[in-house]
Amino acid sequence: MTLDCLGQRCPLPVIALARHIGRIPVGATVTVLADDPAAANDIAAWCRMKGHRLVTSDATAFTVERLS
Amino acid sequence: MKYTGVHAGAPDGARSYLDAATAAPLHPVAREALLAALDDGWADPDRLYADGRRARRLLEAAQAATAECLGVRPDELSFWPSGTAAVHAAVLGGLAGRERAGGTLVHSAIEHSAVLHCAAAHRAAGGDSTEVGVDRLGRLDLDGWRAAVAAGGAGLAALISASHEVGTVQPVAAAAEAAGAAGVPLYVDAAQSVGRAPVPPGWSLLSASAHKWGGPPGVGLLVVGKGVRWRSPYPGDDRHRPHSPGAPDLPAVVAAAASLRAVLGEAAAEALRLSALTERIRTRVAGTVPDVEVAGDPVDRLPHLVTFSCLYVDGEALLHALDRAGFAVSSGSSCTASTLRPSHVLEAMGVLSHGNVRVSLHRGTTAAEVDRFLDVLPGLVTELRKEAGM
Numbered sequence: 280m281t282l283d284c285l286g287q288r289c290p291l292p293v294i295a296l297a298r299h300i301g302r303i304p305v306g307a308t309v310t311v312l313a314d315d316p317a318a319a320n321d322i323a324a325w326c327r328m329k330g331h332r333l334v335t336s337d338a339t340a341f342t343v344e345r346l347s
Numbered sequence: 348m349k350y351t352g353v354h355a356g357a358p359d360g361a362r363s364y365l366d367a368a369t370a371a372p373l374h375p376v377a378r379e380a381l382l383a384a385l386d387d388g389w390a391d392p393d394r395l396y397a398d399g400r401r402a403r404r405l406l407e408a409a410q411a412a413t414a415e416c417l418g419v420r421p422d423e424l425s426f427w428p429s430g431t432a433a434v435h436a437a438v439l440g441g442l443a444g445r446e447r448a449g450g451t452l453v454h455s456a457i458e459h460s461a462v463l464h465c466a467a468a469h470r471a472a473g474g475d476s477t478e479v480g481v482d483r484l485g486r487l488d489l490d491g492w493r494a495a496v497a498a499g500g501a502g503l504a505a506l507i508s509a510s511h512e513v514g515t516v517q518p519v520a521a522a523a524e525a526a527g528a529a530g531v532p533l534y535v536d537a538a539q540s541v542g543r544a545p546v547p548p549g550w551s552l553l554s555a556s557a558h559k560w561g562g563p564p565g566v567g568l569l570v571v572g573k574g575v576r577w578r579s580p581y582p583g584d585d586r587h588r589p590h591s592p593g594a595p596d597l598p599a600v601v602a603a604a605a606s607l608r609a610v611l612g613e614a615a616a617e618a619l620r621l622s623a624l625t626e627r628i629r630t631r632v633a634g635t636v637p638d639v640e641v642a643g644d645p646v647d648r649l650p651h652l653v654t655f656s657c658l659y660v661d662g663e664a665l666l667h668a669l670d671r672a673g674f675a676v677s678s679g680s681s682c683t684a685s686t687l688r689p690s691h692v693l694e695a696m697g698v699l700s701h702g703n704v705r706v707s708l709h710r711g712t713t714a715a716e717v718d719r720f721l722d723v724l725p726g727l728v729t730e731l732r733k734e735a736g737m
Binding site: 288289290291293294297298315316317320321323324325327328329 | 638640656658659660661680681687688689693694697698699700701702735736737
């Protein structure tokens with residue numbers, strides 16, 4: 280699953296991620312496309328706070344694995 | 348003015364100013380001294396006639412009193428037009444004085460933006476800079492720091508005494524020891540500490556800002572220790588000791604000196620009182636606001652400052668909602684910054700940057716105000732999350 284949040288300001292990409300993580304099975308991944316300058320930091324922080332895993336963090340592409 | 352609405356938590360429009368880390372309300376002693384000095388301190392203290400000499404005596408008295416408060420010699424201390432101006436003078440003057448020894452500025456990743464802007468200017472002028480990271484609590488990576496100051500070519504090392512954004516006290520003594528062993532002078536930005544908490548010795552240059560402790564705005568302090576090399580980075584300054592170009596705002600300087608002495612007399616008791624209030628905020632926010640991250644070291648921190656970030660909340664929207672409810676706070680979220688970038692401090696710590704609020708208390712802050720803030724906050728966060736569809 281890919282969520283296109285390009286052009287959206289934080290916290291919108293993180294909100295999109297939180298809304299969709301429950302729709303994928305545990306162990307599956309979702310990729311967020313986001314170019315807000317806060318996205319890299321805040322998606323990583325969200326993963327830590329909510330107990331998911333940031334698999335890859337590119338400039339504007341962030342792949343998250345649902346862990347629980 | 349009355350505030351209305353569901354979350355208008357301000358009885359009779361009472362406002363709670365909770366942004367002392369930006370500017371503390373004027374201390375009554377500062378106000379008194381300022382008014383008195385307006386009459387006596389208008390002349391140029393560099394002139395030799397009677398009015399000038401009177402201004403000179405006022406300046407020297409303010410200098411002596413402030414130096415005594417800081418535990419330094421009067422001739423090591425100079426007054427600058429703002430805390431930021433003192434930071435610039437410390438960093439650029441400290442680097443200029445060490446030009447032949449080394450061109451690299453070593454600094455922590457959580458310095459005030461004034462230091463980072465100096466680093467950028469230094470690089471643009473052909474110099475170099477090395478940034479040293481912090482851990483999740485915002486505490487300096489001492490191993491990285493030791494390596495950076497010992498790497499060779501370091502002209503100056505800069506470390507904030509305690510984070511102005513999250514309150515974490517920095518290991519200044521250990522950082523000073525490492526810098527000293529490498530022969531590199533240490534500059535400490537003590538703007539959030541002076542007047543509130545002691546700063547460990549070992550530094551070569553130190554700066555502070557009067558309006559952070561309840562003095563008037565527009566007074567920065569710079570201390571350059573005896574024997575520390577410093578060269579003015581400004582044109583037309585032919586003095587041997589650091590000195591701000593132009594005439595000082597003498598009434599403000601006098602008020603700063605008077606209030607510093609008053610504030611230090613209250614500091615120990617205030618630190619205990621405010622530390623208990625910020626502890627209450629840390630605990631209650633974590634307990635009443637879901638999905639919140641309270642930032643900074645829970646123990647080794649400034650007494651008056653606490654920062655937290657709420658998931659799924661726009662920092663600017665929360666700041667405005669709190670303002671409507673009667674609370675003035677600041678935020679490190681990107682939407683509240685002119686650059687649209689998140690706070691470099693929160694980023695360096697890896698702490699959530701959106702939905703960020705910094706609350707900082709002062710001598711006028713009451714427990715009732717803090718409780719009212721804590722009563723109002725959860726509802727505002729819930730409302731904003733609901734609006735965002737969470």
